[in-house]
Amino acid sequence: MKLHYLFLFLPLLACRRADPPPVSFYYWKTTLSSEDVQSAAMARFSPKTEPLYLRLFDVDYSAGHNDAIPVGETNLEYVTFDRPVAPVVFITNRVFTQLSGGQIDTLAARVARRIYKRTYYLGERVWGHALDNATPEVKSVLREQRDSFVIDWRQRMIPEVQIDCDWTPATRDAYFRFLKVFKQDYLAQNRRLSCTIRLHQFRERQQNGVPPVDRGTLMCYNVASPKDTSARNAIFDPQLVEGYVKNQSDYPIPLDIALPAFNWGAWFRSGAFRGLLSNWDAPASGDTTLYKALGNNIFQVRRDETIGNDFLREGDLIRLDQATPEQVLSVLPRLKPLLAGDGRLLIFDWDSTKTTGYENLIPAAVAGF
């Protein structure tokens, strides 16, 4: 009898990770700053051996060009790096509703070249930084070896490329074709391809399929539309997250887990959605002059007030959408079995002004795994 129990536990023991998962950040700002990514604060949460998941650019469909085009490229001027980089490219789902098969193959090539170009550029910045700080002897050698320096840097410091797309059953085939072509024809051999997997894609895997990549990052946030007044928390609602992941069998590819560390205020007037107040912080509990806390993260505006470009009026409601550490920790038991043995915890996103929030969330989340 006891032996049977042992057999039952064997698979669990095999899957259980020995160490806490490493932590990486997404970097989603439009300008990459050296101070931001080289700060001691980031290193405190994410060792310098861990890559930064850096959004390089987005890809969207352009009716004018009748093709996919790169947009919103992250500015990499005046930056250098001291940790690996995992380039992330966000592709809008409509790209895959509009492009033909041939165009998709071309897109894979273009995205690959674009990533190459941008990371090469980044490597040059690193080379430039090394040059600035080198002794005269080393300097002369470095000057001669710019290209080999950059190529070597790229090989060592870019372990992974990630594609982010909110694909649907309707675009599944096109998107998967893109991923296959990208991986087969354009991905360096020592590099892995990952993609983001939204909660609905994870749960409805029959319809959405499983992407042909080396691993996936399960995005445990953005669970509802911020316009939805019945949503308790559009960024992170433990009950909704749990609803997506419970009773699901193992996902066929290894998973990393991404957790949110951002917030916004969803602004309503007379029940109608007015907009998002980005990075809107809830007023301190003692501050009742402008807002009145109604509970459940909802705040009532107490007087007419212009904030930035928005005219808030008395009676307006602001729902603070964010993931509190307590909420995140409450679903960790559900998420824990999903994390691959070599999986990492990704935090969306890095902002050097939010270190207190990370302090509250990350150590506890890591311990929870």
Add this chain to the structure above:
Amino acid sequence: MKTLFLRLLPVFSMAFFAGSPCNRVNSCYYGPDFGDTNMAFFNPELGNDSIGLRPFYFTQSFLFDNSYGWMWGGTPDIVFSDYRQNCTEWQAYLGKNVAFKDVYEAMYDGNPDGFLTAMKTQTLTEYKPGNTFIKALQRPENAAAMAYFNFAKQVEFQQFESNEDPWAEDYNRYNWPAYNSDTLRLPRLADEAARQLGAAPDDFLRQRWAYQRINTLFYLGRDEDLDSIRHIFRDNFEPRKDRSVVSAWALLKIAELNPNTAEANFQLSQVFDRCESKRFRVVQLYQRGLEKQSIAYAQTRRERAAVLTLSAMRDPGRALPSLLRVAEIAPESPYFPLLLSREINKLENWLLTPRFAGGSGWYSFMPDYDWDENFDRKVDRWRAKAAVRDREYLREVRAFVQAQARKQPSPLLTLALAHLQYMEGEYEQSWRTLQALRAGNNELYMLQQKIQELLLLPHRADVRKPAVQQALYERLLYVRNHHRLLAEPARQIARIHQALCFAFWERGDVPRAGLLFGRSSNYVYVESNHMWTNQGIITFYDNLASRSDLEALDRLLHKPDKTPFEKYLTQRLQAEELDGVYSEWQEFNTATDSTITPGTDELYELMGMHAMREGDLAFARDAFAKVDTGYWSAIGAIWTVDITGSRNFIAADSLSAAGQGMNKYQIVDKMFRLEQEAAQNPAKRAENYYLLGNAWYHCSYWGRAGSMLTYYRSISDTDEPLRRRRSPAYLNSRPDPARYGAMFYRCARAARYFQKSLACKPDPELAARTFYMLAECDRRSRWVDMRRKSEYGDGEGGVASPLFKTWAKRYKNTQAFKQCLKECPGLEEYLGE
């Protein structure tokens, strides 16, 4: 114990709704935006857009006016004043033989690559043949000017077209993308500008080369160039004295780089004042909250007025203090009309929008929303409080305008005053003010006068009187004929119709009110209980018309000798009423068929539905009989089952097939005959009342034929009281809960028939089925109770009725009982059988 049966009941119910043929729900929905709900009657064009301020009106199209669409591709369809000035300066420099239009075409029409290619391939003669400006540049004595123009085109290409291949797929020697070639071109251009600046032959070209040097260094974005940029500006420009257009363009770059925000604000205000084409950028860059510090840099009245104008324009709230200061410092400011109309349009948004359109889009917070059950009440209170403050502000603005009008009368101020007095409810005073208007031949003023009279007339006389209607008609026609003078013609005409709709509705003339509502409904989004509540004319009549109103409407529609006003109301939408696409919702909503009057079939269907709600089967049958049978098929109102059921089926769960299908007329006809037969033949009463009970059950919210009584049903509906009174500004898709709530949501009418059937002592089998249905009605009523008490969704599957237990006790030995349990195993479990 809540059993499978009870847990599955909501699913069955949903399946009922989904299977029901008459659920008309718009599954695709585009939300209304600001302009769709906003009510504004004061035409912002009154300020006269001769100085290019249209993008800055307080309207939906703020910054998105079509006139400026070229910024995202295309050719400008307006000539910015600073572009014009640039052309004039070139014209003056090159001599009179150069035509203004040729300078303009060479400068601003076409892409720079065309000119550069023509230059390089020496094909300038084929490039814009006959262009006097190009010809002049080619003369040897103008070689320096040509060199500058060529350079300016290179910079333009660098700025706007060099990235034409968005993938930048040019290759270097490694067969991989080259480095960004732009970064090489721009420094080269900057160096070239520096060389040429030093060698400029005259002041005209020196200033232009200086501008290009500043421009190229600016876009290079190197910190080490900041001092150079400022030096070049200081050495070559004196913004207060120097009126050259490039001086103002260069000033924008200086302002953008200025770390002193207050001074930068001042510089931006000067650019705003002098460069129409740079206003977007200026408005983006201007920082609010530093008025005092910024104005300290101003030396003249006009300069001060420009700073205050930007402050006011960046203020989405009450900006009267800025307006007051503009009036005090520089009453002749060209921006005064813009600021005044913005302030009036804001007040209209705050005060008239709630009155005429309900104040917001569809109402999505339900009263039973878990975090605040009193939300509705609070919203009303906040609105009331906001309205008090807004009225106070209205008084302040009106007092200001009144004082200004006394000091320096003008038609604009008179019209503004009349409109503000109207908003204050001072209708007679407003009328008197309006009559004092001296509009001269200015059509803009005359148009606004007519609009104002249209708003005032209903408050001065009874709109039901033919003479008043004739007066309204004449003014409406005038507005239509002059619609081109409106900022957003179709939308502004629709708002007038909506205001008049209120006037007729308040006087009890619902038929005409509805026709006006129909004319406005493509462009005005009113408040409703659900996002999918139809905003069209038939929903208006469904909400607000009585049966006699509908009959009066029918007579009006078929009246042979209509008055001009009545013809106006009933004619198809005219071109000017459909002229304009302003929002996604409106585009989606705009009727493809410009007929706005309800069709005869629609009207009789609605009459029948009203009668059905009252339980007047005879009237409903007569009304439905007038409907073309093809209409029922067209709207999908054909039932494949007989909703009266039969004595052999459990009507709540299984119904017999209806042969060829039954339309609304056939259903009500059968119900009518069953009623008649029951009245005449006592032996048939028990069975007929049972069948009628079934039919009324299925005509309820819970049944398969709810659309016999209403157009829309939502799975979150209850019989809770309406949150506000129905009006042309608030439509609700539910039948009036106070009057029909028990019947429609709680199956009270069906239950009454089942009780009547039981009172006739039917045989045990029929009694078992009847009692079962009675329990079912009770269960539905309890379900509504539960839905009203708790957050929607909590425990709905657990709703039960104790009557099922009574039923089990009484009818345990019947075949009907066994059949019920066989069909619903969950029920068996619930009953502990």
